[in-house]
Amino acid sequence: MIYADYNGSAPVCNDVKEYLKQRLDEGPYANPNAIHFMGQKVLMGMDNARSVCAKFLGAKFSQVIFNSGATEGCSQIHHSVLGCGAKDEKNLIVTTGIEHSAIRKTAEWYAENRGYEIITIPTNPNGIIDLTEFEKVIKDKHQNIALVSIMAANNETGVIEPFKEVSKLCQEYGVTNFCDTTQYIGKMPFNFNETGMDYAIMSGHKIGALTGTGILLAKDKTTLKPLIIGGGQEKGLRGGTQNYIGNETLAVAMDSVSKFFDRIPELTKKREEFEQKVKEKYPSAVILGEGAPRLATSTYIALPGVHGQAVQIELESMGIFVTTSSACSDNEPVTSKVLKAMGVTDDVGRGVVRISVGLCSPVEVYDKIYEALIKAYDKLSQIKSY
Template identity: 30%
Template sequence: MSIFLDHNATTPLEPRVLDAMLPLLRGTHGNPASVHRFGREARVALDRARAQVAALVNAQPPQVMFTSGGTEADNLALRGAVHAAPRSRLLVSSIEHAAVQETADALAKDGWAVERIPVDSECRVDLPALEKLLDGGARLVSVMLANNETGAIQDVCAAAGLAHARGALLHTDAIQAAGKMPVDFTALGADLMTLSAHKLNGPRGVGALIRNRRVDLSPQITGGGQEQGLRGGTENLAGAVGFGVAAELARVELNARCRHLRALRDHLEAQLKQLSGVRIFAAHAERLPNTVQFAIDGYAGEWLVMELDRRGFAVSSGSACHSASGRPSHVLLAMGCNDTVARGAVRVSLGVENSVDDLDALLATLGAITARRRGAVAFA
């Protein structure tokens, strides 16, 4: 049995969420677009899920559009917003998830003007730099609420204020933040916000784009008129219902979960610092209560991840979506880390089911690995 410490990649499904989903997988359930009773019941279930997701981030239910996941929602936000305003400019922070980064790259290839907003060495978006970039005009600014690698929380409220003052829209990818900190769509002043179910103990394959309805979006998947015409395709009913329940649980249990995660994280960090040559990234930034990204001097992150994996610990070196590429983290590079330091990164991301024992086992194993290899050339 391995110990799962990679919750920023995905989270195990909450049993209560599974219980809510199973009847939908087993019974006869209609297409929500059908007019008969099966279809109506499906629609009622979908509407309840929409209200639950809305409540998690203090949005209105009609502002919630279900998608096949966070990546699709990020794509819809960026492409949808710029396609609705020809020849417009797009500003994205340099620490965004690949779903935003690569969409921005693709838009740049198609001739849209795309600029990156820099961050400081603590992984915080440089607001004065954003302000300067906004002088050139922009349709959309995309700044994530919490970074998936370091856990650093961004001042999205301030970024929204700057964007709005220049007539730009603000999109925030809140995939990592939701369920791990209070998220208030309305108070943040965001126009678009991305959520994902499987990062908050919901099912994979379902996400949402929260949209302030004055924002014009051009649909990216057409056909059937679902989700207010912005996202065609028969809804993933069981997925949406699971997302709804997961969101409700995350909302109700938020404080307890955060306390638990923070206590674990503080314990882990305090103990990590006892090992020699440990550097914790974004240590001085406000961070998510569950995320620690660190490097141990002289060790390659990929190697540590593999050694831990062999011993039954699932951690990562950064974003799961890039684990196959072998490239150093673009987030750490953006923070000004050099290539060697960036390649040293190991990310531990905790979940509600983790315990102090899990962490003590991890720490003991890390201690053993590094003691054995201390002094050896770790960069193979």
């Protein structure tokens, strides 16, 4: 079996499994907010995890807020920055057409319900946002921008966006900047305070920690309002007894993943060889985001005329799990919003499959995926499915 949907959710990593076995066996268990010895011991463990996470993320201890994951973090940021509703002088949200729906839909909710207007920065055909256009927008309209929300790495294409430049421009013009770093963190080294961004988010299940865990990073915590009020946990910013064991797994997973960063060049090379081999065999195959800087572990590939879902099912029958990342109904396959924003035609958009492995994956998985993919294409291209 080959699991190649790490961008969807990574398996719990081995170090976390080992940690949990011992942790669950030995305890301690208590409410980290209790003042008795056991509670304080749990709190110390969780705060130790917070220190490890802060170091890994290039943030200060006090900038790390534990939560349930990226979607919650995104909601809290929007609630904090936009919750009061559009003011005459600050009524714009600047975002892109390639954001994850958790981010895009939140922005749309604030536009529909709180009077904001969305400016969508266009995306180039290679998946990179149009930085020149962004620069123009920020120069012309910075006084009216309430929030810039541009992601670090795309979940479908794996394309790495110029988020450092975006952040620099936001700082220069004094505009609040939220970056969706969910796919970037754990796949590339990241330093929150070096980028200068105001807010970032991540989900534990994308990096091998337990699902239902995550972190919101805030440059200045006093700008945040709680989404969940509760009993004042996380310094009043996220109510509810903390998921302390889950939060500990974040630290273990971050420690674990940092050991694999030096594999990025090797994985990138192998990924490129894999893509070239497929293109040699099938010259009409398309690699989405080809030529743009991409995460080492992601490939988004289409063979026009061969339906992505059919490829997915064929691969699954050979024990390989990938996704299409495009919503499809029986005869009306739909090109994803991300691909539409890149100007990708339905001919390509209907054919995509996303192959995403982990930084810990052996390079040989690409050889096995290649064999299976070619078998699937050989079989399916005999019948043109659309």
